Amino acid sequence: MRKLLGNSLIFTVSNVLLQALSFILLPLYSNIISTSDYGIISNINTIVFLCNLIISMRLDGALSRYYFCCKTEEDKKKLFTKLNIFLLFLSTIGYSFIVVFSWAFFVNKIGINTWIALVIAIFTKFFDNFYSMVSSYLIAEQKAKTVSCIAVFSGALNLVSTYLFVTRMNNKVIGYVLSFLVISMFRMIIVLYYQIVLWYPVKEFWKVKEYVRYSANLLPVELAYWIINTSDRLVITALIGTSSTGIYSMGSNFAHIVNIFIDSFNKAYVPFVFSQIGSNSEKEANNLICRVNQYFVAGASVIAGGVFVFVPSIIEIFNKDYAGSATVAMVLTISTFFYGIMQSYNVICNYYVECMQTKAKIISLCAVLNIILNILFVKKLGLIGAAVATVICYALIALGIKYLADKRWKLMVNMKKRVMTYSFTIVYLIFAWTPLGYKGLIIRILSSIIYVLIMIGINISLSDYINKKEGGTKNGENAN
Secondary structure (H helix, E strand, C coil): CHHHHHHHHHHHHHHHHHHHHHHHCHHHHHHHCCHHHHHHHHHHHHHHHHHHHHHHCCHHHHHHHHHHHCCCHHHHHHHHHHHHHHHHHHHHHHHHHHHHHHHHHHHHHHCHHHHHHHHHHHHHHHHHHHHHHHHHHHHHCCCHHHHHHHHHHHHHHHHHHHHHHHHHCCCHHHHHHHHHHHHHHHHHHHHHHHHHHHCCCCCCCCCCHHHHHHHHHHHHHHHHHHHHHHHHHHHHHHHCCHHHHHHHHHHHHHHHHHHHHHHHHHHHHHHHHHHHHCCCCHHHHHHHHHHHHHHHHHHHHHHHHHHHHHHHHHHCCCCHHHCCHHHHHHHHHHHHHHHHHHHHHHHHHHHCHHHHHHHHHHHHHHHHHHHHHHHHHHHHHCHHHHHHHHHHHHHHHHHHHHHHHHHHCCCCCCHHHHHHHHHHHHHHHHHHHCCCCHHHHHHHHHHHHHHHHHHHHHHCCHHHHHHHCCCCCHHHCCCC
């Protein structure tokens, strides 16, 4: 538990520090990058992210899972080497095809400058795939300090390069994506170091069937998430325009603050749960995972609530063209809360391979629903409609993942504490509508302090509740 909390704290502090620096420059970008250019950037990232999911096949996810099946250091090196060789093969062929295909069929439609920006983004993803593999290995090793130091340094470098490229280049779209290529090339130095350290001469490197099968089960899930998280931008671009896409994307940036905390904790949470489920004492593991799960859910509630309440005050200092992003951010923050609930149970589904197909079906159905809701809601409600569609789909996914996880590994839940956590959070959200300005900001700060203290009082004593339970037999059969 102590190592989990320590690693979580390291990941969170580094990610928050990194993202805080990035968010400081958002008001500057809002005055330099037009909403139309920001919409083009968002669409490029959306398309490249989709291509990368298909090409990379999420092999880094297979590394995270099968690392815990390796019994020796030699086995770990074999796993790392095989997956990286296979990734190099897939990425080289896949991205070469996309660059040639986009030039032949789309350069006249999107313009040469947009095509150049697209190619730069493609090269960035090509390099980032290998760093993702290294990062997954280090996270599985629970080397939080190493991962965080790399993240903070590369993030600070990205901050400087983005500022220089965006402010000095006439084409803001190319300048923005070019700054990320610089960082990916820097991280390749780190990749090459670990490639040398972890390299193992394997003759039959193509024998990756088991890993690919696992990744193949992850792929439809990731594609479905892509649809839910980014297809709304394509719909908005088609129905309203790139300028509205830029406003929506800016609102999404603020909602992403919640994901920063959730994903930071999840980096330590996943290897912790994997190691606990594989332990000899299932009863003890169940109790411990349950306690951490409660903290996970409570933390997601606190962070989501805080972002929801403070976003209107923050957006106030932005360029007026981005004013509409405040409401978008508030609605999308609700979806990130459900994302947190989902992640707190998702780790159990990822551990048990037999759960993957059912999980993929649940999320894929929600992705199809998301497309339908986006088309319907954007026409009637505009940008808010897209955000509402995202909330609905994430709520359904969270319920589905929880149900699936409970069938495989039932967690004891103190319903009284859980209901109190949700209830006080809903009350706290009301303060988002306090007047803007200094008085409203003071009210928000004071209410937030009281809210956090209440949340600590409600959830910090969960261990006492668990200790009083007599059982929690295998897989929580006596749980409420």
